[in-house]
Amino acid sequence: MKCPNISVSQQELLPTLQLGGAAMKPVIDTVVRDLCQCHEFLRTVIQHVRKNGGSNQDAEDLLQEGLAQLVANLYENKYRGESSLENYAFGICKFKWANVLRKKSRHMQLVDSDRLVKLNPADPSIPPSEDEEWIWTILGQMNEGCKDLFKLVYQGFTRKEIGGQLNLAEQTVKNKISSCRQQFSRLVKADPELHQYFSKN
Amino acid sequence: MDLDPYIVQIDLYLSDRLSEGERESFEQMLTQSKDLQTELQNRKLERKAIQALVKNEYKDQIKGWLPDLNTLNKEIDRQKQAETLYMWIAAASVIILLISIIFGAWKEDASPNQDLIANHYQAPLKELNDVVRGETDQAREDAFFQARNAFLAQEYGIAAELWAGFPATDEAANYFLAHSYFLNGDYRQALEGFAWVADLGGRYEEKAEFYQLICYLALEDTGEVFQSILQAIASDADHSFQLAAREIEENMSAVDPDDD
Numbered sequence: 001m002k003c004p005n006i007s008v009s010q011q012e013l014l015p016t017l018q019l020g021g022a023a024m025k026p027v028i029d030t031v032v033r034d035l036c037q038c039h040e041f042l043r044t045v046i047q048h049v050r051k052n053g054g055s056n057q058d059a060e061d062l063l064q065e066g067l068a069q070l071v072a073n074l075y076e077n078k079y080r081g082e083s084s085l086e087n088y089a090f091g092i093c094k095f096k097w098a099n100v101l102r103k104k105s106r107h108m109q110l111v112d113s114d115r116l117v118k119l120n121p122a123d124p125s126i127p128p129s130e131d132e133e134w135i136w137t138i139l140g141q142m143n144e145g146c147k148d149l150f151k152l153v154y155q156g157f158t159r160k161e162i163g164g165q166l167n168l169a170e171q172t173v174k175n176k177i178s179s180c181r182q183q184f185s186r187l188v189k190a191d192p193e194l195h196q197y198f199s200k201n
Numbered sequence: 202m203d204l205d206p207y208i209v210q211i212d213l214y215l216s217d218r219l220s221e222g223e224r225e226s227f228e229q230m231l232t233q234s235k236d237l238q239t240e241l242q243n244r245k246l247e248r249k250a251i252q253a254l255v256k257n258e259y260k261d262q263i264k265g266w267l268p269d270l271n272t273l274n275k276e277i278d279r280q281k282q283a284e285t286l287y288m289w290i291a292a293a294s295v296i297i298l299l300i301s302i303i304f305g306a307w308k309e310d311a312s313p314n315q316d317l318i319a320n321h322y323q324a325p326l327k328e329l330n331d332v333v334r335g336e337t338d339q340a341r342e343d344a345f346f347q348a349r350n351a352f353l354a355q356e357y358g359i360a361a362e363l364w365a366g367f368p369a370t371d372e373a374a375n376y377f378l379a380h381s382y383f384l385n386g387d388y389r390q391a392l393e394g395f396a397w398v399a400d401l402g403g404r405y406e407e408k409a410e411f412y413q414l415i416c417y418l419a420l421e422d423t424g425e426v427f428q429s430i431l432q433a434i435a436s437d438a439d440h441s442f443q444l445a446a447r448e449i450e451e452n453m454s455a456v457d458p459d460d461d
Contacts, residue, residue, distance in 0.1 A: 020218050032259075036266035042273055056274045060267075067263045068256040075255070076248075077216045135253045147254060153212065154251040178208075184250070185243050 003038035003086040006031055014081045017074055020156040028074045031085060032067055041086045045093045052097060062100070066093035075155055138187050146180035153177065207237060211244050314418040317452055321445050322415045325380050328405075329353065332373055341367070345374065352377065357385040372403040379409065383416065392416035410434060411442035414449065423453065 008031050016027045035041055042063065049059040070089045073079055079088060139147065152162045159173045166173070207230070213219045214227050231237050329349050334342055348363035361381035367374035379394025395416060398409035411434060417427040431453075434446035 018218065020213075020216065032263065033266045036263060037268065039268075039273065042267070042270065043277060046270070046273060046277060050277070056270065059274075060270055063267060063270075064260045064263050065256075068259045071259045072252045072256050075216075076252075077218055135250045139250055139254060147251075150247065150251045151255055151258070154248065154255055156216075174208075181243070181247065184247050188243075188246065 001040055001044050001086050001090060002084070003035060003041050005038055006034040006085060008034075010081050010085070013085070014079075017077050017079065020077070022157050022161045024075065024156045028071055031074075032071055035067065035070075035086065035089055038086060041090065044090055048090075048094060049097055052101065054097065054100075058097075058100075062093055062097055066096050069096065137191075138184070141187050142180075142183060145176070146183060149173075149177055149180055207240070211241055214241075215244060215248060314421065314423075317449055318415055318418050321449065322383075322412070324384060325377060325408075326353070328373075329377065334373075348374075348377070348381075352381060355384075357381045361385060361387075369397070370401070372398060372401050372405055375401070376405040376409060379412065383412070383419070388416050388419040392420070407441050410440075411445065414446070418449075 008027055013027060013031065016023055045063055045066070046056070046059040049062055050056070054062070066089060069092050073092070079085070082088075083091070149162065152165065157165070159170050159177070162168070163170045163173045168176070207227075210219070210223070210227055214224065219227060231241065329352065332349070334345055344363055344366065348360045351357075351363065352360040358381075361378055364374045364378035364381060367378075369375065375394060376398045379391050379398060382388075382394055383391035392413055395409040395412045398405050399413065410430065413430055414427060414434070417423060417430075431446055431450060434440050434442055435450050437443055440446070
């Protein structure tokens with residue numbers, strides 16, 4: 001599979017990811033947008049889903065989910081350039097679809113443990129991720145300012161760059177981040193179930 | 202422990218952006234400080250939560266960046282239909298091929314010279330009808346006509362067996378014997394038979410010379426001997442098969458890839 005329309009080469013992408021900082025976001029946005037326009041990549045993912053018991057809607061959901069995961073991996077510097085970006089993205093999608101199928105079959109057994117019911121392959125109801133349910137419980141209790149700050153930190157912006165974006169002094173940004181972190185820890189500790197879950201994981 | 206100096210380092214450590222030396226010293230510090238371990242654990246959870254947040258935001262953006270997938274889905278459907286159609290065509294071709302093999306319509310060992318042979322070989326039916334035997338031996342006379350009847354009934358194997366019992370000097374019997382071999386598919390023996398008859402130099406000499414060429418064509422052996430006989434007949438104005446030989450010559454030069 002080849003996506004000649006990807007306008008950022010591996011030689012440009014890898015050092016940018018390694019350095020981190022504000023330069024990452026425009027580069028990541030560009031490569032993901034280019035991948036979205038690469039018909040060969042899209043066709044490969046859709047065909048994979050359809051060949052493995054999924055519907056067109058499943059394929060579309062998987063593309064969004066898989067590309068969002070690609071974004072996260074790029075921000076977290078997990079892409080090492082061992083394969084082309086399009087093949088790496090396809091690998092993520094394949095892995096995610098395998099997980100969906102696994103969860104579907106586990107969910108099926110939980111629903112009816114005595115009588116194994118075969119799921120309709122076209123059933124788009126993907127069982128919700130247990131992990132994500134906990135995460136959204138915590139995030140739902142955090143204030144928006146903290147979430148915005150966390151996102152900027154995650155996306156590699158330095159304290160100084162964040163200050164520039166939010167019109168705040170660098171020290172103020174540091175203090176705010178510190179207070180948001182305390183809020184996050186408090187929320188985790190406040191719920192014994194959550195605390196136990198996170199300690200376990 | 203004051204964790205402030207490590208705040209940024211933890212981020213860099215989690216995203217694998219520390220140099221090797223920095224990472225080693227950070228990990229050493231980590232083994233020594235329980236507070237740092239707890240902080241690292243908290244930050245891992247925090248990152249997990251933020252990752253979900255960022256992914257969620259991007260999912261909306263990606264939805265806007267993706268083209269209309271209906272067109273692509275239709276294209277894939279068409280491709281799948283075409284693949285199914287090709288598969289059916291391939292399956293049908295295999296079935297037709299098998300039927301052809303079973304019913305003999307497809308012959309792998311068909312001679313490339315088949316057209317030439319079909320145009321120039323004639324079974325000696327007229328000669329068989331015209332043949333007059335003046336045998337004094339009634340049994341031999343009977344055997345000859347028994348062989349002729351077998352030949353006319355297309356039982357060439359039986360005819361060959363009967364004619365093979367005649368003396369080597371019996372030109373007619375040997376001539377028909379060669380034809381029986383030929384029609385029975387035994388071209389090598391037919392060739393030897395015609396060569397023998399040609400050497401006898403009797404009334405079947407020219408025919409036997411020419412039919413040697415036909416045997417060589419059937420054997421797909423158009424080497425030196427074949428060429429010399431062909432040239433001899435084609436250049437002999439008095440030979441009754443000169444025209445036929447020239448036709449074969451022209452045909453052969455038309456298909457010979459080395460004859461530029």
